[in-house]
Amino acid sequence: MLSDPTGSWTPVVLSADLPPGTVVPARTPAGPIALWRSASGRPSASADRCPHRGMRLSHGFVRGETLSCIYHGWSYGQAGNCLRIPAHPGLAPPETIRVATHPVEEVGGVLWVGVGEPATQPPQLAGLVPLRSLQARAGVAAIEAAAGAKADADGLLETTQGSQKIHLLLACQERDETLIHVLLEGEGSVAERVAASRAVEALRRKAEALEMERDAP
Structure with a gap:
C-alpha cells in the first residue's frame, strides 16, 4: 500500500479482472467498496452500501454509466449521486441521496483506490x-x-x-x-x-x- 501524509493508495484489482459493465467487492483501509467499470470503460469506486436499505452495491449491476442496487434498483453515477429511483420514475432524486466515492487510478494494469486525498500518484510499475x-x-x-x-x-x-x-x-x-x-x-x-x-x-x-x-x- 502506497501512503503519504494526506492519504493512501491501495492496489485492489488487476485491470483485466474488471471488464466493462462489471462490479466487484474490494477492501481498502477505509472499509469495503464496490469497484465497478462503466460500459464506456471508466472505473469508479463507491462505498459498498446503498443508502436506501443498506444492501451491498457490489451485489448490484452496471447499466451504461451507472451502478444500480440489486434490491430496489436505485442507480448512482460515478460521482455518487442518485440518478434514478424506479419506484418513482418522475422524481428527480435530491442531491442529498448519495454514496461516498473514492478516487481511482489505473496504472500499469492495476486499479488503485485512494483513501483520503493522496498528494502523490500510484507507482508506474514500469516494465x-x-x-x-x-x-x-x-x-x-x-x-x-x-x-x-x-x-x-x-x-x-x-x-x-x-x-x-x-x-x-x-x-x-x-x-x-x-x-x-x-x-x-x-x-x-x-x-x-x-x-x-x-x-x-x-x-x-x-x-x-x-x-x-x-x-x-
Missing part, C-alpha cells in the same frame, strides 16, 4: 506485466519471510523463485490477510507464466504456515 491476484491468509511480515525479501514503500517485493524473478505487489487486508498481485518482467512465455503462478502459490502456502506457527499457543 512489469500483471499476471494474477491471489489472497493469502498471512500478514505482510509472513510473506516477506517466506520470500526472503522486504517490500518497499510502494508495497512492491522482488523475489527469485527457482530461476525466475517475480514481483509481488502487496495490499494488507487485515492483520493476517494480504492481497497479492503477481507481476512479471515482460509478458513471458506460457510456460514461464505457469511456473511463476505455481511458485507464488507455493510461496503463499509457506507464508500461511509461518503465520499459523506465529499464532500457535
